[in-house]
Amino acid sequence: MISAEQGAFRALADPTRRQILMHLSTREMTIAQVCEKFEVTRGAIKKHLVILEEGNLISVRRAGRERINRLHPQGMKSAVDWLQYFSRFWDDKLTNLEIAINSENKSKESHND
Amino acid sequence: MISAEQGAFRALADPTRRQILMHLSTREMTIAQVCEKFEVTRGAIKKHLVILEEGNLISVRRAGRERINRLHPQGMKSAVDWLQYFSRFWDDKLTNLEIAINSENKSKESHND
């Protein structure tokens, strides 16, 4: 089993996939609708969507013959949580905010990868 | 020229590189010292360090024959900034905090990749 953030970081590493996430942040879209936004083939987009799904960054539901892709932002939170460990090093103000959150939110994961 | 977050996300995609960042968060280390923490060869670690440097996640200085690697957390901030666009979708509380930050911090980048 791979860690949650591994799937997320892997999916986020490709610029096309990050653009797909931006598009899905405005509305949920079928594969064909995502394809309209890019110059690559449907096959390539499909592979990206599978990787985004494996990374838990999108969820998919079937509607008839359509496959509707929806942003699943909780998956991105795992990457943010990992990164925010370093926030103390770049922004004291953000660190204070992080502390405020942590005091209310006890369920913090470790960073042992 | 590739975007700042592309270099960061690419570097963050590998679990070994994320572990290297965790180690460097405790202290700066030479290549040999990083190697001690892993089972792979020095050549592999060197490549990882180059990618981390290209992603602006570490900085390097020469000291005699040693090459000292130091965490450069500002580079990670570019990835966090990109991701926090989505924070509104997963946590209203964090969104409020983000708004509080943005009201003091006007220099926000776009997400056009």
Place this chain on the structure above:
DNA sequence: TTCATACGACACCAAATGGTATTATAACGG
């Protein structure tokens, strides 16, 4: 000077990645 040490630079390899093209399958509309 000589030797061990810390890197740098290659060449090389297997596997993963991003992409295409082609061929199916399945559902909706008339």
Place this chain on the structure above:
DNA sequence: CCGTTATAATACCATTTGGTGTCGTATGAA
């Protein structure tokens, strides 16, 4: 039923990636 549409699945290709091994260079110590 038939044609069209939306997607799935597969084979294939070029490049990148993560890794090793080897050789070279440079610095510090004896």
